[in-house]
Amino acid sequence: MAHDKEIDQVSGTETTGHEWDGIKELNTPLPRWWLWTFYATCLWALAYWVVMPAWPLVSSYTKGVIGYSSREQLANTMAEARAAQAVYLDRIEQASLEEIVNDRELLDFAQAGGGSAFAVNCSQCHGLGAAGSTGFPNLNDDNWIWGGTLEAIHQTILYGIRSDHDETRFNEMPAFGRDEILDREQVGDVAEYVLSLSGSETDPAAAQRGSEIFAEQCAACHGEDGTGNQDLGAPNLTDAIWLYGGDKADVVQTIANSRSGMMPAWTGRLDETTIKQLAVYVHSLGGGE
């Protein structure tokens, strides 16, 4: 390769032979130690291939002589994190719900842990902010069908509502229309009465008629004044909160066909401490009793 080196007159430096619009590129000398550093990094790379996992093979990869695995490192990190949590988890396991809430440290831990468990397991129905939607109760408000104390919430999460667990919370409202207990007009009257309990009736006369049917058919569970009964899971009909909607059509639908939402039992799926944390979290959302 005998091509003549061109030397730039001003700098005394060789040029690369490239030229753009009369501008020539200098081939400024690289210090020799830099070259050696480059060789050293090449050697480093070669050593790295041998020492560390490096090359993909068809169904596996070269493992490297020290047997490092990032997967294992992750597992270790996770194990460490779990060990760090164990201190609190043990205390939560020992403590009653009441004790957890009264211990600032445990409360903070349970709220964080419950929050993440909620996001994974509960948010699909109740929403990320636990605001619910039609048929799925809002857990932020102060209205509880089966009770909003720590214990009651805990019980609900453990065994579910109309779930397949033996201890499940269960009730069944008759489908007054479909089962022909009440005729169409009567259902409408009862609906008017129910709406009147929260001051939103449209037809006072119908509501008046409905009150008699209510006393007969509904008061047993919902109470004579319609305030419901948490032991039976009978919703309070006098407040501003409607699980299935508070329009007349919604209420008629509920009375005629009944509703029976379902929540799974979480015992067996989640461990005891997680369920406790969930109960504390849900209770702390703002409506806990």
Add this chain to the structure above:
Amino acid sequence: MVDQAVVQDATAKPADKREGVERSDAEPVNKKERRSLYQKRIKIYPRLARGGFRRLKWGVMAVTLAIYYLTPWIRWDRGPNAPDQAVLIDFPGRRFYFFFIEIWPQEVYYLTGLLILAAIGLFLVTSLAGRVWCGYTCPQTVWTDLFIAVERFFQGDRASRIRMDKMPWTGNKVWRKAATHVTWVVIAAGTGGAWVFYFADAPTLAQQLVTFDAPAVAYVTIATLTFTTYLLGGLAREQVCTYMCPWPRIQGGLLDEESLVITYHEDRGEPRGARKKGTHPTELGDCIDCNQCVAVCPMGIDIRDGQQLECITCALCIDACNGVMDKVGLPRNLISYDTLANVERVRAGEKPRLRLIRPRTLIYTGIIALVTLIMLFTLVTRSDLDVNILRDRNPLFVTLSDGSIRNGYTVKIINKQHAERHFTLAVEGLPGASIDIVGNDVTAADLQVDPDDLESYRVFVSAPRDSLEDDSLDLRFLITDKADGTRVTYDSVFRGPK
């Protein structure tokens, strides 16, 4: 240490002292010649310069090193619950203490401001007087200078060091070389050692370091910095400035023809040439070609070749040449701080002058003044109480069973005092509002925040449905210190159904 007179007499030939000035055979390392593509490093043996700039550099070295080594040991009383170290970067506690200033992580904009000031300050100085940073205060320069001083102490000046490198390994050479390197390592370890004291209580850490109780990261940091200091200051030296540092490239862009740079006055010096003592042949310029300016240059270059990337403007060549000029009885400042514009002016027969006030220096000064004012303003008006309120977005609002609307907020109160404080919380702008705070026995009438801490509260604000005309309403939180009445307000919104 080494008997310099003896060493110099042995190397300097009598003929070299014709003008009563020692001549040096120093050659610039970046000579115009056929260079190989991979250049072998030419070792530089800087000779000791004597003169005003050398004295100034000793002074700057003493001051900068003193600042670096001693700062962590300055104490500053902040009362109980706070460290008494004047300058401390407390990573675990997430605080930066600087004398009377205490900076929280969310206030790093102070750091940004400082960095802007440092950068623009550097721009200003560079446009006025070239690479002042490189020549006097850059750690690379200061430590290299210190390491060269150590080298000179044990091995003598330039001539002696060159001779020593050429001579066979005798006992004398071994001990002088060893002493040099050991001293370097000790200085390097001290440098790394001083660094870690900025990150922990210095006296405690010093004790831990000697009893081997200090955290591993302290030892690793010291070891790393010891190695880099030894490598960069002792071995790599000018290679760092010439090949590794981006700053020389950037500074080139900050200079203009009115910036003061180290200038060899070619018009006066050329043609250069040796002459008999006391004579000044008219066909020669003032440069007696003694090469002293090359011999003292820590970058190993010849300033007579003109402005070069390698020149860190340490001004040592000015000292060297002035010494020579004094001896041969010619005026000083054949090499001096001057501007390219002045060189042109002199060439054109005009009077040289300095133009310090130029658009770029004015702009830099303006930015510096502006940033300084902003920083001072924020620093002076900085409160020791900070409030941050986050509104819940999911759910946006909650309808309660009695029909009223509730919004959730996370209220964070930052107490920057070193004493526990109690606050009350109230809201303004929402008729019939009531406040509930999550947690047993916490009420809006008494929120406690620990000294130098942040406390976060979940706060529910509820109001009857009809107090909201629209689906949203401006809400103002008032947080008041119960002891001294300091009040912080925070504007948020309250939302309801459409």
